[in-house]
Amino acid sequence: MAEALQSSLNNMLESNDSAKAEKTVPDGVETAISLVNFTGNDIEEPPFKKLRTNAHDRSLSFEDRIRPILSCCICLDLSTLSLFQCPNGHLMCSACFHHLVADCMLKDQESACPNCRCKISRRNCTRNLAVEKIISELPTTCAYCTHTCPRCEIKYHESETCPERPTVCEYSLLGCDWIGPSHCLTSHMTSCEYPKKTGQQLLDTIRIRKQKYDAEKTYLETALDLLLIHExxxxxxxxxxxxxxxxxxxxxxxxxxxxxxxxxxxxxxxxxxxxxxxxxxxxxxxxxxxxxxxxxxxxxxxxxxxxxxxxxxxxxxxxxxxxxxxxxxxxxxxxxxxxxxxxxxxxxxxxxxxxxxxxxxxxxxxxxxxx
Ligand SMILES: [Zn+2]
Ligand SMILES: [Zn+2]
Ligand SMILES: [Zn+2]
Ligand SMILES: [Zn+2]
Structure with a gap:
């Protein structure tokens, strides 16, 4: 037991030394690392140890090393939501942060940062916009093809320009339910049978659509009627x-x-x-x-x-x-x-x-x- 503790301490010291010897991260990012590394009690925090070890593994790429440092300290994921930080700078994604504070409220307890145990609440935790921005610049891969680009651009690629993005037929309004990759749309359009259908054949689709619009119209009219009532x-x-x-x-x-x-x-x-x-x-x-x-x-x-x-x-x-x-x-x-x-x-x-x-x-x- 004592030996295991000694060897893990040695590992920690070694990883700190190698970090000093090989300074490759930009200054701003290093500040972020030191903020995240601040902790009241290192020995009691195994998940955090794992993050720091990964962050100093020189065989990994810069993105892979920076990822655990910027991740939420609860779910260990890179957040696409807002990021909150405790007064000591530990990062939590919006979902985990609100879940934790809500949990403690339900248990009638004060909520504490899972890393440093300082008290946290909506009042004393702030967003960390710098880390949110850094995450938005990290590369990610498209859900449909192998294209890689910064996270802040991936939505546009996946919805507008990706050749593999799921696309519906231009005659979907008339009832064609073809869905396929965007680059196959042109060939589908040449063979789609919907533009050749007669009015009689399209009547059912149009009827269903009309029912849907009528239901929405009734909802709006009811809401408007309610607002006109005196009482x-x-x-x-x-x-x-x-x-x-x-x-x-x-x-x-x-x-x-x-x-x-x-x-x-x-x-x-x-x-x-x-x-x-x-x-x-x-x-x-x-x-x-x-x-x-x-x-x-x-x-x-x-x-x-x-x-x-x-x-x-x-x-x-x-x-x-x-x-x-x-x-x-x-x-x-x-x-x-x-x-x-x-x-x-x-x-x-x-x-x-x-x-x-x-x-x-x-x-x-x-x-x-x-x-
Ligand atoms: Zn999280
Ligand atoms: Zn903390
Ligand atoms: Zn793509
Ligand atoms: Zn079609």
């Missing part, structure tokens, strides 16, 4: 974390009471349908319910939906509101939980942010015929 209320809600009184207390979020359409309401949000240990799951989702807090004597028929509000601290979050309806009466004061149409990553971003803010819309249903 509509929009509230900017802010949810705070709470715990149930059960034996194993579960975390959920709740607003304070708010007034809409002359009644008092609150909104509750739960994680993964109230499963017992949401921090052990890799996929997360949020659901909400509307709760009537006033006493009523008559049934109230409502339409309601949740949308991103103007005070959300997640500017990139986008989701299409789903309109629900419910009949409230004195015995029925809580709606079912309704799943928010957001991804697991967005869910973690919401959970890891300091506050959960949405805009909540409540519309009184006057009569079913008028909506």
């Amino acid at each position: 509509i209320d929009a509230n900017d809600i802010s949810l705070t974390p709470m715990h149930t009184d059960d034996f194993s207390a579960k975390l959920y979020f709740e607003t304070s009471h708010f007034k809409a359409l002359e009644c008092e309401w609150k909104v509750r949000v739960c994680i993964n349908d109230h499963t017992s240990h949401p921090h052990t799951t890799s996929t997360r989702w949020l659901s909400y319910q509307l709760v009537l807090e006033s006493n009523i004597s008559e049934t109230i028929k409502l339409k309601f939906f949740i949308s991103k509000g103007p005070y959300s601290n997640l500017p990139a979050l986008k989701f299409q509101p789903i309109i629900s309806h419910f009949e409230f009466n004195e015995n029925n004061t809580e709606t079912e939980y309704i799943k928010l149409p957001i991804s697991s990553l967005e869910c973690n971003q919401i959970l890891s942010s300091s506050s959960m803010k949405f805009r909540f819309w409540i519309i009184r249903e006057i009569s079913t015929a008028s909506l």
Whole structure:
């Protein structure tokens, strides 16, 4: 055991010496390496050891050596997303960072950097734009051909210029479902039978398309009709974390009471349908319910939906509101939980942010015929 420790220490010293002896990395990058190499306690960090050893393996190319240095310290991948860093400079990709902070929030613990154990939060961690830019300049290979170019250019190549990129027939609008590499399109076009079809033969395709457009039009018209209704209320809600009184207390979020359409309401949000240990799951989702807090004597028929509000601290979050309806009466004061149409990553971003803010819309249903 002692021998193993001694030999690993020797290896570390050797790799440090060889790094000093052979200075081939540019100055700016070396600063990045020394920042990433800063650590409070080397002995307890095996994944980090692996990264540093690879980074000093002189038989590898410069790109292959720089890759582990710029990688996320949790998933060890080069991120295509934003990169965050702890106050000591350890890098985490956006997905891992938000998952980690959300995990700790769900466990009611303070989140710590996996490398140096310093406290991390959305407030004290910043993006590292320099490393994001360096990663975008590293070479990568096209998903369809052997072409290699900087990461920041690969999207354009794969979608616009790659001869192997999947392409649809120009008559796909008329129903041709041919998909093939871009360089085969010209030969397909000469043999495609769709331009020769009669109107009668194309009618089914056109009918299906029309149904789809009609459904979208109806959705937009319904949304517009709702906005023209007199009895509509929009509230900017802010949810705070709470715990149930059960034996194993579960975390959920709740607003304070708010007034809409002359009644008092609150909104509750739960994680993964109230499963017992949401921090052990890799996929997360949020659901909400509307709760009537006033006493009523008559049934109230409502339409309601949740949308991103103007005070959300997640500017990139986008989701299409789903309109629900419910009949409230004195015995029925809580709606079912309704799943928010957001991804697991967005869910973690919401959970890891300091506050959960949405805009909540409540519309009184006057009569079913008028909506
Ligand atoms: Zn990661
Ligand atoms: Zn750290
Ligand atoms: Zn290509
Ligand atoms: Zn075709």
